[in-house]
Every structure is written in C-alpha cells, then in structure tokens.
Amino acid sequence: MDPLNHPDSPPGPAGEPSASGTADSGTSPxxxxxxxxxAPGALPGGAETDPAGEPxxxxxxxxxxxxxxxxxxxxxxxxxxxRLAATVERLRREVRxxxxxxxxxxxxxxxxxxxxxRLGCGPAQAARQLTELAEQARxxxxxxxxxxxxxxxxxxxxxxxxxxxxxxxxxxxxxxxxSGAEATSAVQLREAESGALAASDAQAVADSLLQHAxxxxxxxxxxxxxARSDGSLTLAGSAGFTPAESGRWRYVPPGVVxxxxxxxxxxxxQWIGSLSRTGLPSxxxxxxxxxxxxxLPAGTGGRVNGVLEIVWPGPQPQxxxxxxxxxxxxxxxxxxxxxxxxxTHGADAVHEPRVLPDATELVALADGLHDPALVLxxxxxxxxxxxxxxxxxxxxxxxxxxxxxGLVSGALLLEAYPMAAGESELFNRVERVYATGExxxxxxxxxxxxxxxxxxxxxxxxxxxxxxxxVLLIWRIEDETARLASLLQHAQRMxxxxxxxxxxxxxxxTWNGQLFSLYGRSTSSPPVPLEELxxxxxxxxxVAIGRFLRTVLHHRRPAxxxxxxxxxxxxxxxxxxxxxxxxxxxGGLFVVRGAYQDIxxxxxxxxxxxxxxxxxxxxxQQATERNRLTLQLQHAIMPPTQAPLQAPGLDVxxxxxxxETEQLVGGDWYDAVVLPSGLVLVCVGDVAGHGIEAATSxxxxxxxxxxxxxxxxxxxxxxSWLNIVAHHLTGAVTATAVCxxxxxxxxxxxxxxxxHLPPVLVRGxxxxxxxxxxxxxxxxxxxxxxxxxxxxxxEDDTLLMYTDGLIERRDRSVEESLxxxxxxxxxxxxxxxxxxDRLLTYSRSDTDDDTCIVxxxxx
Numbered sequence: 001m002d003p004l005n006h007p008d009s010p011p012g013p014a015g016e017p018s019a020s021g022t023a024d025s026g027t028s029p030x031x032x033x034x035x036x037x038x039a040p041g042a043l044p045g046g047a048e049t050d051p052a053g054e055p056x057x058x059x060x061x062x063x064x065x066x067x068x069x070x071x072x073x074x075x076x077x078x079x080x081x082x083r084l085a086a087t088v089e090r091l092r093r094e095v096r097x098x099x100x101x102x103x104x105x106x107x108x109x110x111x112x113x114x115x116x117x118r119l120g121c122g123p124a125q126a127a128r129q130l131t132e133l134a135e136q137a138r139x140x141x142x143x144x145x146x147x148x149x150x151x152x153x154x155x156x157x158x159x160x161x162x163x164x165x166x167x168x169x170x171x172x173x174x175x176x177x178x179s180g181a182e183a184t185s186a187v188q189l190r191e192a193e194s195g196a197l198a199a200s201d202a203q204a205v206a207d208s209l210l211q212h213a214x215x216x217x218x219x220x221x222x223x224x225x226x227a228r229s230d231g232s233l234t235l236a237g238s239a240g241f242t243p244a245e246s247g248r249w250r251y252v253p254p255g256v257v258x259x260x261x262x263x264x265x266x267x268x269x270q271w272i273g274s275l276s277r278t279g280l281p282s283x284x285x286x287x288x289x290x291x292x293x294x295x296l297p298a299g300t301g302g303r304v305n306g307v308l309e310i311v312w313p314g315p316q317p318q319x320x321x322x323x324x325x326x327x328x329x330x331x332x333x334x335x336x337x338x339x340x341x342x343x344t345h346g347a348d349a350v351h352e353p354r355v356l357p358d359a360t361e362l363v364a365l366a367d368g369l370h371d372p373a374l375v376l377x378x379x380x381x382x383x384x385x386x387x388x389x390x391x392x393x394x395x396x397x398x399x400x401x402x403x404x405x406g407l408v409s410g411a412l413l414l415e416a417y418p419m420a421a422g423e424s425e426l427f428n429r430v431e432r433v434y435a436t437g438e439x440x441x442x443x444x445x446x447x448x449x450x451x452x453x454x455x456x457x458x459x460x461x462x463x464x465x466x467x468x469x470x471v472l473l474i475w476r477i478e479d480e481t482a483r484l485a486s487l488l489q490h491a492q493r494m495x496x497x498x499x500x501x502x503x504x505x506x507x508x509x510t511w512n513g514q515l516f517s518l519y520g521r522s523t524s525s526p527p528v529p530l531e532e533l534x535x536x537x538x539x540x541x542x543v544a545i546g547r548f549l550r551t552v553l554h555h556r557r558p559a560x561x562x563x564x565x566x567x568x569x570x571x572x573x574x575x576x577x578x579x580x581x582x583x584x585x586x587g588g589l590f591v592v593r594g595a596y597q598d599i600x601x602x603x604x605x606x607x608x609x610x611x612x613x614x615x616x617x618x619x620x621q622q623a624t625e626r627n628r629l630t631l632q633l634q635h636a637i638m639p640p641t642q643a644p645l646q647a648p649g650l651d652v653x654x655x656x657x658x659x660e661t662e663q664l665v666g667g668d669w670y671d672a673v674v675l676p677s678g679l680v681l682v683c684v685g686d687v688a689g690h691g692i693e694a695a696t697s698x699x700x701x702x703x704x705x706x707x708x709x710x711x712x713x714x715x716x717x718x719x720s721w722l723n724i725v726a727h728h729l730t731g732a733v734t735a736t737a738v739c740x741x742x743x744x745x746x747x748x749x750x751x752x753x754x755x756h757l758p759p760v761l762v763r764g765x766x767x768x769x770x771x772x773x774x775x776x777x778x779x780x781x782x783x784x785x786x787x788x789x790x791x792x793x794x795e796d797d798t799l800l801m802y803t804d805g806l807i808e809r810r811d812r813s814v815e816e817s818l819x820x821x822x823x824x825x826x827x828x829x830x831x832x833x834x835x836x837d838r839l840l841t842y843s844r845s846d847t848d849d850d851t852c853i854v855x856x857x858x859x
Contacts, residue, residue: 292316302385
C-alpha cells in the first residue's frame with residue numbers, strides 16, 4: 001500500500017519528513033535499508049538499479065555528463081551543459097513514468113480479462129469487481145491486479161520452487177525477502193524451465209535441464225527417452241554421456257527391461273540408490289555402475305510421452321519430498337517437447353507414422369470395421385485425466401445393455417459403463433494404453449453394464465489401441481447361446497453321441513442328425529420308438545434291453561444299457577443308450593429323453609487290450625521263469641559267499657555281488673582251489689554280455705580252466721588253452737581273465753592276464769597294481785600267447801583279484817577308478833574278510849554289473 005496516497009497520513013513540518021517518511025517538497029525519500037541487507041534494486045557488487053530496473057552507475061564513475069547531473073540534483077545548474085543534462089534526466093523520468101503507467105493499465109486490463117474468464121461476467125462488471133476487491137483488501141487496483149495475474153500464472157514449477165526453497169532455507173522468510181541462495185536456486189529452476197520451453201528439440205532440453213537444474217543437485221548426466229506405440233524407446237536427447245554411449249543406446253527394442261522401461265510400464269517414478277544392486281541395464285552403466293538413478297514418466301493429461309532418466313555418480317540416499325517434486329516438475333516440462341519429437345521423428349522410428357491421425361480419421365477407420373468400435377478421447381480436469389468421452393460409435397456397435405447408439409455416443413466412459421472400473425478393469429486397460437501407447441488385446445472379458453440399477457453381463461473379446469490423441473476400443477460380444485449350441489454339436493460329433501426325446505402322450509419323437517447317422521438311416525426316415533428298440537438289436541441282447549425298458553417306462557427311473565445295433569446296411573455297431581423319464585405335475589410319465597453313444601471303437605479297443613494283457617502276462621511269466629532259472633544257475637556255481645579255502649600258510653576269501661537288476665544276469669566268475677600238486681589256483685574272469693548265454697559260457701570256461709590246471713601247466717599256457725576253448729567250443733564267446741598259481745613253499749605267485757585288470761598287491765600301508773602283462777582277451781583269435789610274471793610275496797601281504805564291476809564308471813577313466821581302488825585298499829582293515837567287505841561297500845561303480853573279488857593273504 002502506498003502511504004503517500006493514504007488519506008490518514010498527516011503532513012509534517014515544512015522541510016522535515018512527515019509521518020509517512022516524505023518531505024514537504026514532495027520528493028520521494030531514500031528507502032531505509034536494514035543493516036547487513038542491500039537496498040531494493042541492489043545488484044551484486046554494489047551496483048544499483050534505477051526506477052526502470054536498469055543498472056545505475058556507481059558514484060564516482062561514468063563520464064562528465066553523469067557528474068554534471070549529480071551536481072544539478074544538488075542545486076541550480078551552474079553551466080549550460082548542466083541545464084541540458086537536467087532536462088534530459090527529467091524527460092527520461094517522464095518517459096519512464098508514462099511507460100510505467102501504460103504497463104499498469106495493461107496489467108489492469110489483463111486482470112480484468114482473467115476475472116471475465118473465471119467469473120463468467122462482462123468487462124464492465126469485471127472492472128467494478130476489481131475495484132471493489134482492491135478496496136476491501138486496502139490496496140491499489142494496480143497492486144491487486146498484479147496479485148490476480150500472479151495467482152493465475154502460478155504453475156507447478158512455482159509451487160515446487162517455493163516449497164523446495166522454504167525447506168532448503170530452514171526458516172520462514174518474510175515475503176519479498178528471499179536469501180541469496182534461494183534466489184540463485186529459483187533462477188536456476190526458471191532458467192531450466194525457460195530453456196526447456198524455448199528449446200527446439202529434446203537434445204537442447206536435456207542440455208538445459210542438466211546445466212541449470214540437475215547439476216546443482218549433484219547429477220552428472222540426463223537422458224530423455226521417447227516412448228513409441230510399439231513399446232520401444234528412443235533416446236531423444238542426452239547430456240553428460242559420451243557420443244559412443246549415446247549411440248549404443250539410441251534405440252531400445254520392446255521387451256528389453258531397463259530402468260526407463262520399468263518406469264514406463266509402472267507409470268511411476270523409479271528412485272534407485274545404486275544401479276548395480278538392481279542388475280538392470282541402462283545408459284551410462286559402464287561409467288557409473290554404482291551411481292544412483294531416477295526415472296520419471298514424462299507426460300501430461302494422463303498420457304506418457306517418454307521418460308526422464310537422471311544419473312548420479314555415486315550411490316544416493318532416499319531423496320527428500322522437495323527434491324522429488326522438483327524432478328517431477330522437470331519431467332513434466334519434457335512432455336511437451338516429446339510430443340513434438342513424435343511428430344517430427346516418426347518417419348525415422350520403427351513402425352511410427354509421420355503424422356499421427358486425429359479423431360476424424362479414427363472415426364472413418366472405426367466405421368469401416370465389422371466389429372463394434374468406440375472412439376474415445378481423453379477427458380481432462382485441471383490438466384489431469386479423469387475419464388474418456390465416447391466421441392463416436394460405429395454402425396456395428398452393439399451395447400451390452402441393448403441401449404441405442406445415440407444414448408451412448410457423447411457420454412463419458414465411466415458414466416455409460418460404470419462397471420468398467422470394477423472386476424474387468426477395462427478402464428484401467430484403456431488408461432494404460434493411452435498413457436504408454438502399447439496396445440492391449442484379450443479374449444473373453446466380462447463386460448457389465450448397469451441399466452436401471454440392474455447389472456447386465458456379457459462376454460466379449462477386447463482390443464484397445466491408441467491413435468494420436470484418441471483411443472480405439474473394439475469389442476466382439478459373443479452370442480453365448482449360439483456358441484454353446486455349436487460347442488454341443490461338436491462334442492456330440494466327436495463323441496459319436498446322438499440325442500433323442502420321445503413324447504409318450506403324442507407319440508412325437510425328436511432325433512438330432514447324429515442319431516440318424518448312428519442308426520444308418522436318412523434324415524427323411526421316421527425315428528425308431530424306444531419300444532421297437534429290440535427289433536433293431538442283436539437277439540442275444542434282448543434281456544439287457546428288456547431290463548432297460550422296464551426300468552425307464554415302468555419303474556420311471558433313469559437307466560442305461562449296452563447292446564449291438566444291427567443297421568440296415570448290415571453293419572453292427574456297439575451302442576450304449578442312456579435315458580431318463582420326465583414326469584408331469586401329477587407324477588405321470590409323458591416324456592423320455594436320452595442319448596445313444598457309439599462305443600464300437602471302445603469295445604474293440606477293450607477286446608484288443610484284454611488280448612494284449614493276456615499275451616503280456618504270458619510273456620512276463622516266461623521272462624520271470626527264465627531269469628529265475630538263470631539266477632539259480634549262477635548262484636549255484638557262484639554263490640555270493642563261499643567257505644574259507646583250507647591252504648597251508650594262505651588265507652583265501654572271495655566275494656561275489658550280483659547285478660542290482662535281475663534282467664542283467666552277467667558272466668563274472670571266480671575260482672580258488674588247491675591242485676593235486678599242492679599249488680593253489682586263483683582266478684577271476686568276465687564273459688562279455690548278459691543273460692543265460694553269458695551264464696552258461698561262464699560255467700564252461702570256469703570248469704575248463706579247472707580241468708586244464710590239473711596238467712601242471714603254467715598260467716600263461718592255461719590261458720592259451722582256455723582261449724582255444726572260448727574261440728572254438730563255446731560259439732565264439734569273448735571273455736577276460738586273470739590266472740595265478742601260488743606256491744606256498746617259497747611264497748611265490750606266477751600269474752598271467754587275458755585283457756583283464758591287473759591284480760593289486762597290498763603290503764603294509766602301500767597298495768600298488770601289478771604291471772600290465774601282454775595278453776589278448778579270450779576268444780578273439782584262434783591262437784594267442786600270454787606273458788607270465790612271478791611275484792615274491794611276504795608275510796601279511798594281500799593280493800586282490802577283481803572284475804571291472806568293482807571300479808568301472810561311466811563318467812571316469814579306468815586309471816582314475818583304479819587310483820580310487822588303491823586309496824581304499826591302503827586304508828582298509830587288516831583282516832581279509834573286512835578288507836573285501838570294505839572294498840565292496842566303498843565301490844563307486846555305477847554300471848550295475850556283477851562284481852567278483854578274490855583276496856589272498858600270506859600268513
């Protein structure tokens with residue numbers, strides 16, 4: 001309020017300031033400035049501004065004219081130049097006053113226009129209202145007009161800036177007395193806003209936002225993403241990234257999950273403390289892997305045009321609400337530029353039209369569809385999307401509630417279909433498509449319309465897509481009755497079922513087409529009554545049909561029967577009939593309805609299955625008997641345990657472990673016997689293959705070796721003779737074997753091998769495998785020679801002979817398995833029986849083969 005114009009301001013004595021702070025001369029006094037604060041209009045560095053807002057020169061600076069003007073203000077002009085300078089200064093003040101008066105009138109007229117728009121009145125009434133409100137507020141009309149304009153022009157960035165600066169300052173500063181830091185931040189935000197609005201493209205927007213608003217918050221980079229209708233993202237602008245990084249992230253295909261993608265999908269801000277913790281890829285991740293991220297949807301009016309992504313160099317704590325609101329306001333500034341970007345860059349994007357269609361073009365498109373379609377346009381309230389208005393309905397439109405098209409066209413979507421916001425979530429789907437541009441399609445969505453407070457439901461297939469600033473909603477309502485009838489016909493056809501209904505009072509019989517086909521009759525022939533059913537059935541089924549008819553017609557209970565139908569084309573079909581009686585109000589029978597089903601395929605399948613089951617049972621019995629005999633033969637010759645062998649100075653123990661699977665009866669064999677010469681024969685062998693053939697071949701080789709050993713020949717000669725037996729006398733069977741002759745006197749062992757694993761000698765804490773002697777497996781060639789070796793044994797030595805079932809594995813080599821056997825043998829107990837049991841227990845074999853172990857311990 002201007003104290004000079006106040007009627008209650010008393011004039012002071014002549015030449016002294018009055019109560020209002022002015023002198024009698026009428027000139028304006030110097031405003032009082034509190035200590036430590038610059039006068040209004042002061043600029044940094046001590047410069048001041050004149051009433052027009054232009055900087056004034058400091059005292060003692062400038063040219064001669066300025067000095068003369070200062071002296072002219074102090075007293076009468078002393079020279080002609082001083083008078084001219086004073087005149088120029090007076091004219092300048094008059095010009096500035098005239099400009100200020102014109103600006104004031106323009107501001108008052110602008111305030112009047114705002115009141116006309118808000119109050120809905122005329123210009124004269126708005127002028128009176130402005131004057132009355134100014135008088136009530138006890139301010140001048142100009143000051144009140146400025147307040148009206150400021151309130152009308154107040155945008156979101158103003159609110160965010162005010163709240164942020166108040167919290168950042170920590171005090172409630174008096175109005176009009178902002179601190180230097182607050183002024184700097186406000187200027188930065190306003191500069192960012194001005195740069196974004198004046199920018200020609202998204203790249204300039206990104207540069208302005210980073211320079212003026214985000215860099216003061218510690219951010220080092222910013223990316224502006226444009227959202228496409230196909231779900232892809234395009235880097236419309238970026239700042240703070242290298243050109244190579246921006247080039248790599250120029251396009252993000254649909255379906256790639258990034259920080260910006262999550263923001264677009266959820267339509268909510270993503271505030272990430274550290275990018276590395278999320279595992280999400282994003283632009284700049286190689287330079288700032290642990291940096292904080294913020295991704296904000298950039299959109300207005302419910303439509304998301306893109307994403308604003310901000311990068312900090314290091315991990316970030318949770319941001320304050322003021323910072324969040326500030327960044328959200330900056331994201332909103334990007335939305336306008338992204339709209340222009342979609343129009344100008346559509347030709348360079350994938351599947352993006354250069355000119356987005358308007359509602360008129362979409363109406364023409366909807367009218368050309370054969371399905372019901374709605375054209376929806378957004379309905380905004382104070383800039384926020386609250387609903388969609390049904391702009392147009394095409395000629396194929398069918399309302400679920402049966403309402404005419406004119407009653408639906410022009411209404412709001414939630415008004416016409418309030419249940420769309422409920423269980424079906426139709427409104428949410430439409431809103432999401434409008435916001436993100438990603439189309440939505442679904443089948444069998446429940447649509448519910450509310451007519452006269454009655455819910456009418458329908459099932460429809462839905463398709464929603466965005467076209468420019470409009471949304472096209474297509475639905476195809478299913479005819480449930482026709483669909484179920486068609487479904488029933490297909491079920492009857494595939495199940496070979498025919499239905500009937502017979503009215504016993506009128507004699508009317510109704511058959512469907514499938515029943516005529518089952519009977520082999522044309523649709524023009526009369527249906528067959530139930531009582532005549534025995535005439536069309538096999539004579540042997542008369543009893544079953546008679547029982548069925550008595551139950552339905554006499555006892556009036558549902559019944560079923562299976563019979564053989566003899567058709568006119570001399571084809572017999574196996575049929576199952578099911579019927580139920582329908583009683584009237586008095587309990588009398590008047591209708592019988594039911595169905596026939598052709599079960600011929602099922603019948604013959606059951607017959608075939610029964611025959612197959614009998615054959616399988618016979619085969620299984622034969623196989624079981626064969627395996628039982630094989631096992632008996634094997635166990636009779638090779639028992640799992642054997643009585644200890646009585647030999648002087650020698651302990652002999654054997655272990656035999658059959659295969660875990662009975663079908664894999666193997667040919668492993670062993671033998672330990674004292675020969676007439678006093679020598680001890682010890683041997684193990686493995687016949688190739690499984691089954692009865694392998695078991696019988698094992699018996700032949702074992703007995704043959706026993707007989708040949710009586711001749712007193714050495715182990716090499718014995719294996720040569722056994723090779724001839726295997727090749728000529730057993731049907732070309734092949735086998736491996738190791739044969740040894742132990743002499744108790746000198747404690748020596750002569751041994752030879754035929755393709756078998758070498759024996760293992762355990763002496764004290766050491767266990768070693770004997771050297772690999774030359775020797776081919778038995779039965780491979782007609783004649784073969786076998787190398788012999790002699791081992792000198794000592795007291796407490798243990799010699800192990802075994803078959804490959806003890807160590808063989810599918811995933812390891814023989815050398816690795818043999819090394820594991822040696823490790824186990826070193827740590828095995830000293831007693832021979834316990835040592836063999838431990839070797840069987842800790843065997844790592846996985847081939848499910850037989851296993852034989854012969855252990856010799858010198859005592």
